Amino acid sequence: MELTESGGSTGIALEFPMTTLSSSEDLTGGGKIPRRIRRRLLECKTPSKLTSIQDIEAKLNQASLRRQQFHAWLSNKARRKPKSPSWSSSQDEDLGQRLEAKLHAAEQKRLSIMAEAQMRLAKLDELRQAAKSEVEMRFKSRREELGTKVESRVQKAEVNRMLLLMAHRQRRAAAKERTAQSLLQRMVQERKYKDCVSTAIYQKRAAAERKRMGLLEAEKTRVHAKVMKVRKVAKSVYHQREIERRRMKDRLEDRLQKAKRQRAEYLRQRGNLHTIRVKMHRQGDILSRKLARCWRQFLRSRKTTFALAKEYDALGINEESVKSMQFEQLALRIESAGTLQTVKALLDRLENRLTLSRSANVSSNPSSLDNIDHLLKRLASPKRKSTPSNTIRSRRSRKVASSQGGQDPAKLSRYPVRVVLCAYMILGHPDAVFNGQGEHEKSLAESAAKFTREFELLIKMILYGPTQNTHLDSSPALPSRNFRTQLQSFDAAWCTYVYRFVVWKVKDARSLEEDLVRAACQMELSMMQTCKLTAEGENNLTHDMKAVQKQVTEDQRLLREKVLHLSGDDGVKRMECALSDARSKYYEAKESGSPIVSPVAHILSPDHPSSSASPLSVSTSAERTTSIQGGETPSRIVRSLFKNDALPQPEGLDSSSPSSGANHLGPSNENLITDNELLVNEIIHERHYVVADSLDVSNEGSNAIKAKIKDTMEKAFWNGIAESLKQDEPDYGRIVELVKEVRDELSEMAPHSWKQNIYAAIDLDILSQVMMSGIHDLSYLGKILEFALVTLQKLSAPASEDEMIKSHMKLMDELREISQAGDESNTSFVFAMIKGLRFVLEQIQILKRDISKARIRLLEPVIQGPAGFEYLRKAFGNRYGSPSNASNSLPLTVQWLLSVRSSVEQVWDEYTGSLSGLSTRHASSTHGLPPHTALRTGGSIPVASKNQGKLIAGSVHSEITTTGNNQPECNGDRIDKMVRLGLVKLTSGIEGITQETIPETLTLNFSRLRNVQAQLQKIIVISTRYVKYSSIALNYVWVNLSWRRDTALGK
Structure with missing residues (x-):
């Protein structure tokens, strides 16, 4: 205040x-x-x-x-105006109190207004939340109503479509019937027209023939005159040519005489030969000096082979010293720069000597030098990316490299230094090098021992000469060797060692790659679980989560570099595919609410062919990440060719659940269910022999066309492969697919413990590299075929072992002859490859067929019991429904029974009458029943009355059943009579039984009814011919007898 x-x-x-x-x-x-x-x-x-x-x-x-x-x-x-100067302090205090009271009231009012505003805002927020929830509920209900409407419309559309299809089928059947009738009428009319036309053509042809003969006679005379004229002209031309030839011969003789004279004159005019000899001597002196100077330079710079061998011998790396050294000492000695440089110089010199020795006798044996570039490429590590510190040096050296050999690819050394020294490491300390003692490790150790032995013999031969070879070798019976033969033995041992080393290295690299990929996937899953990532992206990551994500990314980058160093770009692709699979499965498990399981248990396992996917087969049958889990492929090429040979396996023949196989297979495998039912039906009916042995020839007549089509397709398939391999740029992808097919078939049939050896022996990576390099390496392909044949021999039965061994030896001899022929063209290689693969695939199909037969033989006792009948009964019920709906589901059966219902009593009366007549007249010689009216060909059989037939039928029944017929006789039941009469009418019909006309209850016995009908028609034809010939013979005899009687009366 x-x-x-x-x-x-x-x-x-x-x-x-x-x-x-x-x-x-x-x-x-x-x-x-x-x-x-x-x-x-x-x-x-x-x-x-x-x-x-x-x-x-x-x-x-x-x-x-x-x-x-x-x-x-x-x-x-x-504020008030002062009324008088006498303003007291008490009044001022009262006024200040009143003002403070009013201000306090105003403040209270302001706070109350603010509270009311906040309460109003809270109520508005609650109303907004309620409106939002109500809108969401309305949207969900609306969506559900639309979904139900769409489903009802789809169902109605499906019903309408089925009705339209049924109407369309009925129209097609009616049109087909009308077409058949019109075709029959047209055929009759055309037959009549053809007869008329044939007679007219015959008359015109006879007239034309007479006219043609007259023209031929006239033409003969005219041609004869022309021939005589031509002969005269030919004689005159011949005489003129003979005269011209003699003139040319005289001219040539004159020229030869002139040339001889000129040559003799030239020889006389040549200078003295002494000057030429002097020049040659001078040139030889100059060349000898140059050769001596080059030799001295060679001794100073590169040294001789003897000096290099002596320096290597001074290192002390041999079989005895390696075994006595410790592992760390040997590793330090091998990794030293001096050792690597000395050994590399010696191995390069040996490679040059081998190349020179092989080039000397290349004309006698062009294929003597084994090309192992595809194995050396597996040994060479892929190039790593240059670090930023080395970019300046790489830029400086890039110009030099481009000027020296920019366009030529770097040539691989035939003898890598570290691989050679690894042989001594394996020889001295195999337990430290190998993780296990498998077949690959044992074979690698043996080949390393042989290689080091040959290498040391070669070094000793260089140092001491070939005369010391007799006491160095442990076997005195071996002949003495020279340097060239020892070098060839050393190279052969090296090729064997490199091949087994590559196989071992590939296996080790795969296991290491699996561990790295598995570690990367586990880190990815743990990071996703920690950061709680979703499929939409990263949301609200804290600083710690970002640090975890950055660390995992850095670790995965290091693992990716290691995988790139091990397997190259293919390994990186497989790692990326595994990471993407892990992410997708994590998201799926999180959405479904199931527990998150690590999905990396199957990555690069031997059971999945993706671990050995070749670059040639990725385009057609992409491996695990693109098509193996989705191949599956596809119907396979070779399996589609041999599909008909494999026998159907009767799955689900258990008496408790015979329809489980049908439910499992679904409606798309209806043909397989039918094949199983046919097989069970045949086994039940044919009890006296094994059905499995007769399945290959049971439908030989009906499957003849299919067999021809299959053979044609098979030939076309192999011809297509041969043509693709004979092109300028051969397509080896199909060969790799066939080898993959062989590997998959063997792994399916073999036990689970064999699969790793099968995948290791048949390596598609090495095969694809061999094919892409353009090397016709029949030895590697022969190893694959030999392994496949040996595996098939182990899986086959002992009874067929001798035959398989003979066929295998014959095939290998043929392939060996083709490889030894040394044909430089591509034809022999293609022929050998196709022949071997085709033989192996055929043997695989034969083995699968034998396995199917064995399974069927094991199931035959079970099927011939009640289980087989129960299976057929339930399968028939599943196909045609319950018996109460038989009139609708079995229209052909109903029509078949109705067609014989009217005549069944009449035929039964004839049967009983014939039976009573035969029993009264020929009781002692009755061994069978005559056929009913539909099968009679003539003659008269007395028919008794109804009552008499009914009385006699029972007495004669026992005699009929004791004649050796095992089938039950008709007992007079109405259904039994109708079925028997219907079967007789079906088999006695003139037209053949077809699948469209046979009743549904007899579908399984279709082939049996066709055979019975064929046999019955043969009997009818034979009987008709017999009757006809008998009547002719009787007429002839009667005429002959009447003629004799007339002649006798005349006399």
């Missing part, structure tokens, strides 16, 4: 500090704002909430402005 000069009060000034509502002190200090509203005001996430807070702040600022105006107005109103 301020006082004026006159002593009065001018007014009271109050300050209310304004702060933003976003500060946490004001919001928490008030205490009257609800907690949910205060939390929403503090957490500003969406633009809509920011806008509401700004509105609130604007309203509060306006309220504070109005409050200040009110305070100013109140202060002005409270």
